Amino acid sequence: MPNTHARAVDTWSPLYFLASVGAGGLAVSFFMYLMFWVPHPGRAVPVVEDIASHLGSADVVTIAMVALAMAGIAVFGAFNLGLLVWNLRRVPAFTRSERGASLLASNAETQLMAMPLALAMSVNVGFILGLVFVPGLWSVVEVLFPLAIAAFALIGGLALRQVGRFLGRVIGSGGFDCRTNNSFAQLLPAFTFAMIGVGLAAPGAMSATLSTAGISIVLSTFFMVAAVVIALVGLVLGVRAMMEHGVAVEQAPTLLIVVPITTVLGILAMRQGHGLHVHFASHGTAGDMLVLLSRLLSLEVLFLLFGMTILRATGYLKRFVFGSETSAGAYALICPGVALSVMLHFWINKGLVAAGVVTKFGVAYWALGAVALAAQLAMIWLFVVLHRRHFMASPVPVPATAAN
Template sequence: MLFRLPPTRAEHYSPLYFLAALGAGGLTVSFFMWLMFWLPHPSIPVPTFDALYKVLIQGSLFQRFILLAGGVGVALFAYLHFRLLVWNLLSYREFRVSPSYQSLRSSNDEVQLLAAPLALAMSVNVCFIVSLVFIPGVWSVVEWLFPLATLAMLAIGGWAMALLKDYWGRVLTEGGFDVERNNSFAQLLPAFALAMVAVGLSAPAAMSQHTGTAVLSLILSSFFMMMAIIIGAVKLILGLRDMLIQGANPEAAPTLWVVVPIITVLTIALVRQTHGIDHHLGEGAGGIATFSMLTNLLAVQVAFTLLGWVVLRRHRYFARFVTGPERSPGSYTLVCPGVALAVMLHFFINLALAKNGAIVPKGAVYWGLSLVAVTIQAATIWLVWTLNRKHFDPDNLPAFQATAN
C-alpha cells in the first residue's frame, strides 16, 4: 500500500480513482471507531489526544493495545488517503485538458466527476480525526475549528452542486441521456457526494456547545441530506428499472453496493442531528429514535449487500476485476461498502444495543458482534491492498512504465 505511485497520462486516468483516496479515508474512520467506542473519553463526545494520553498512562494492557493499533491505523490510512488524493488532483489537472475529459462531459459518465468533491469531503473528516487524535489541546479550540470546517464543506458542496448544475442542465435541456448504459447504480455517485458533505456539516450539531453553531449545522446538513435523498431515490428507481430490462452492467456491478455507504453517512448525519436537537432544543424536540433508525437502516444495507453479492458472483466480478487480469477503476467502489458496514455496525452495537441495555457493554455478545465489524474491516484492508497493487504499483503496469519512459 505504500509503494511509489506511477506517473499518468490523461488516457490512463479516470475520476473514479478518487474512490481509492475515499476508501483509504474511510478506513481511517473505521480505526477511529476503535478509539471512539472502546476507549474512555469522559465528558467529551469524541476521543482526543489528551484523553488518549491518559489511557496510555493509566489504561489496562488491552486498552493500550487498542490505542496503539487504532492510532497506527488512523495514521497509516490518513497518510495513504492524502497521498492518493494529491496524486488524483495532479492527474485530474492533466485530465481536464484532454479530449477524454470533453468526451466524458457529454456522456452519462459525467457524474464520475462527483468523485472529486466526494473524496475532498472525506478529507475534511480525516483532517478532523487526525487533529483530535494527534494534536494536544485541540478540544480547547474546537469551537473555532467548526466554522472553518463548515466553510470548507460548503465550498466542496458548492463545487458538487456546480458539477450537478452542468450535468442536469445539459441532460434536461439537450437530452442525450443514454438509458442503455444506465443499467447500474453509477448515477448514485452524486447522492453519495452530497451525503458526505451533509455528514461533515452535521458534526457541529453533535459536538458544539453553542446553540447558534449547532442550529446552523442542522439547517445546512439537512439541505444537503435532502438533496442526496431526492437524487438518490430518483436514480435508484431508474437504475433498477434499466437493470431489470437489460441486466446489470458487469463492469459497473459494484455500484449495486453504493447504497450501503450512502446509508451509513446519512445515518451518522441523522445521529449527529438527533444529538444536537436533544441537547440544544430540548429532548424529544424532533429527535429520531436511534434504536429503530439504526436497526431499520442496517437492515436495508444488508438487503442491498445480498442483492449486490448475487449479481457480483454471477458476473464473477472478483475473479475478473479484483484477483484476475481485468482492470477497472470502478473496482474501488467495492471498498466503500466494506468500510460503511464496519462503521455502521459499530454505531449499531454501541448506540442501538449497548446504550439501550439490549446487550452488556464490553460483554461477550458485545465483543462477538464487534468481531464481525473488525472482520469486515480486515477484509476491506485486504481489498485495498490488492487493488492498490493492481492499479498503482508501477512494477505491475507496463502502460505506466512506458509513460514514464
C-alpha cells in the first residue's frame, strides 16, 4: 500500500522542529557508548584521539561497538542538522500565513519555542561531531568554549524574547484559554531553557580556564532556574485543566515531556558539579551522586508510567503512530525514550559503578545497560516510522468530486 499520509511539507507547524531535536537526541545516545566504554584519561569527554588509541588494542566486539557508535552519531547528526535547516526555511512563510497568525494569538504560541530548542540541540550535536570526527579539536577547545557560550547566549536571548512576547500578551491583556490548556504543552519553554542551560554548562565541566568555567556555571544556573520555574507553573496549570476537561488527545505526548527535562537538568547539574569540584574546591561524594541520579530516574519512571497510561487510554498510538491520522506532536514521543536511555547510562556509570554498587562490565552492568539499549532501539524504530509517515508520504489523493 502506498504511504499517503498528510506530508510535513503540506501541514508544517513549529512542532516539526521536534524531529530535529529527536534526531539530535539519538546522536547523543550513541555518544554514550564512547563516553562510558572508551577510556579518556585527563579529559571529561572522549575525543577522536582517545578512540583511535583504544582501537589500537581492542578486540572485534569493541571495534564493532565503536564503529556502531560513530555511525549512529554521523547518521543522526546529519538528520539533526538537515531537519533543522529544513524547518528554519519554513518559519518566515508560516508566521505570515493565516495559520501562523492564528497560532500567535493562541495558547499554542509557545510552540515557537521548539525553534530555539532545536538550535540549542544542534549546537550540542555539532560539538559531539567535532569531538568524534575532528582530530586535534581538543588543542583549541579553550578558544571554542567562549564561542559556544556566546552561541548559547544568543539562542537564550531568542528564547527569552519569545517567552516575553507570549507572557506580555496573555498576562498584559489576557487571552490565555485555561480550558484548552489540558496538557503539558506549556512545558515546552522549560525544555528549551533546560537545553540552553546544559549547553552553557559544558565549558564549566570541561574548561581549564577558571573565568570561562565561572561564567559557564553562572549563565547555566540562570537558565536552569528559569526551566524549573516554568516547569512547575506549567505542571500546575496543565494538571488543573486536565482534571476538569480531560487531556487534549493530540497533545497527549506532552505528558512525557518531564522526562527529557529531567535528564537535561540532571546532566546540567553534573556538569556544574564537576566544574565546581575542579575550580572551586566544592566536593561531592559518590553516594551523593548515586542518590541524585536515583531520584531523577525515579521521577522519570513515574512520569513515563503516567504518560503511557494516558496514551493507552486515549488510543493516541493507534491513531497517530499506527493509524491514518498524522500529528507533528508525535515527534515529542522520541525525546522521552532517548532521555530515559541517556539517564540510565549516567545512573549506571556515574551512580552505581562510581559508588561501588555494580562492577563495570559485569553481568549486572550489562543487564541494566540492556534496558538503556532497548529504549534507544525503540526510539530509532519510532524515528524511522515517523519519518516515513511525515517526510516520505505521497500526496493524499483528492477525490474527483472534491476537485470539481
